[in-house]
Amino acid sequence: MDGHPDVAAFAERIGHADAVIVITPEYNHSFPGPLKTAIDAVRDQWRGKAVGFVSYGGMSGGLRAVEALRVVFAELHTVTVRDTVSLHNPWGPAADPEAEYPDHAAGRALHTMTRQLLWWASALRVARRGEPYPG
Numbered sequence: 738m739d740g741h742p743d744v745a746a747f748a749e750r751i752g753h754a755d756a757v758i759v760i761t762p763e764y765n766h767s768f769p770g771p772l773k774t775a776i777d778a779v780r781d782q783w784r785g786k787a788v789g790f791v792s793y794g795g796m797s798g799g800l801r802a803v804e805a806l807r808v809v810f811a812e813l814h815t816v817t818v819r820d821t822v823s824l825h826n827p828w829g830p831a832a833d834p835e836a837e838y839p840d841h842a843a844g845r846a847l848h849t850m851t852r853q854l855l856w857w858a859s860a861l862r863v864a865r866r867g868e869p870y871p872g
């Protein structure tokens with residue numbers, strides 16, 4: 738898979754990024770296999786980057802998938818931000834065109850998460866430019 742042009746393009750994109758937002762559903766209390774395949778297709782480009790999460794699922798809103806992803810991203814030398822955006826049962830209200838969704842709580846969560854992500858992204862960018870990450 739390493740030599741596939743899509744993988745090279747994805748790795749290059751992660752390499753240019755200061756921060757990445759990962760959007761994940763939850764399947765059987767974790768994140769889906771294809772997402773793991775994509776994460777694993779990139780290696781050094783993840784190092785010293787900031788990662789935030791948006792998740793969705795049933796009542797848990799994909800939070801268990803996010804916690805499982807934190808372990809993976811720690812192994813890849815990234816910094817995952819504490820706050821996340823979590824959407825529970827989004828297919829319910831979303832089916833109603835009159836409903837307001839994402840709701841204000843989700844909007845506030847997105848604001849907090851992106852502020853934390855930007856803070857880490859700029860700090861890590863300065864650090865990476867100062868000296869190579871010791872990984």
Ligand SMILES: Cc1cc2nc3c(=O)[nH]c(=O)nc-3n(C[C@H](O)[C@H](O)[C@H](O)COP(=O)(O)O)c2cc1C
Nearest residue numbers: 762763764765766767793794795796797798799828
């Ligand atoms: C086999 C299977 C397992 C699932 N497990 C969970 C789960 O553990 N927690 C949860 O919140 N939702 C669970 N769901 C609901 C999915 O998160 C939901 O269907 C979601 O919309 C899937 O996202 P996708 O269609 O973008 O892949 C499960 C769905 C399926 C089909």
